[in-house]
Amino acid sequence: MRSTLQVRLEQTQGLMEELWDEMDACLRQAGLSSPLPDRIEPTRSELREDPFDHSLGLYLEWRSGSGGLLGTVLVYASDMLFAEFDVLAAHPGKAGWVVEAVTAWGNPGALKSELRLLPALAE
Template sequence: MSDLTAQITANRPLGEAVCQRLSAEIDKLGFAASEALPYPQYDEARFELVKDPYTGGHNLACHWFNHANKQRLGKLQFNSDGSFYAEFDVVKPHPRKSQWFVEGVTAWGQADNIKAEAKLLPLTP
């Protein structure tokens, strides 16, 4: 088994939990079902190992892309210290708060403490 395959397998439970948390943050915003927003799925990511500049170890980076135009939608990186950071684009006006624009959602932490929030930008009149 290659290092990349081993990392993908080892990080699968946390990766799937992070994807669920990001999806829950999108759902909490209140978009209509008809919006057909993309959601992050662990197995739909493209994976690569990136060198950690501090430890010299390898971190697993996961990238999601739009199927239609191959534009990047998000990223999840597992760090060699057990932490992670994820972001996933939404790029739509807030469905319930007209003064805000939803840039995306983020998640960070470790397996036993996943935190997440929406990234909102104020709309100027």
């Protein structure tokens, strides 16, 4: 018998594909190559209770081989999601800016994404 976590992972497979495509497009539009994991299984997956309505959301995280956090995705019971993955690269089109991360949010069929920028340190 499949666990609730396994069922939820299967239910969100299409949404995860849509998420990866959205974040990849955001990165490509800025002229960056994607630092996203190659659609591999997350390092950690669990169901988390939402403190507001007590529904169960799906939490996913990806870590590097050395244990560093690469990114996270939280899919709420309503299928609304929030995702964030580290980029840490100079912005190719904006001198003096660093791309800290790519974030995405929204509902299936209506995901949005953007780069989170930081000013580069002065030399």
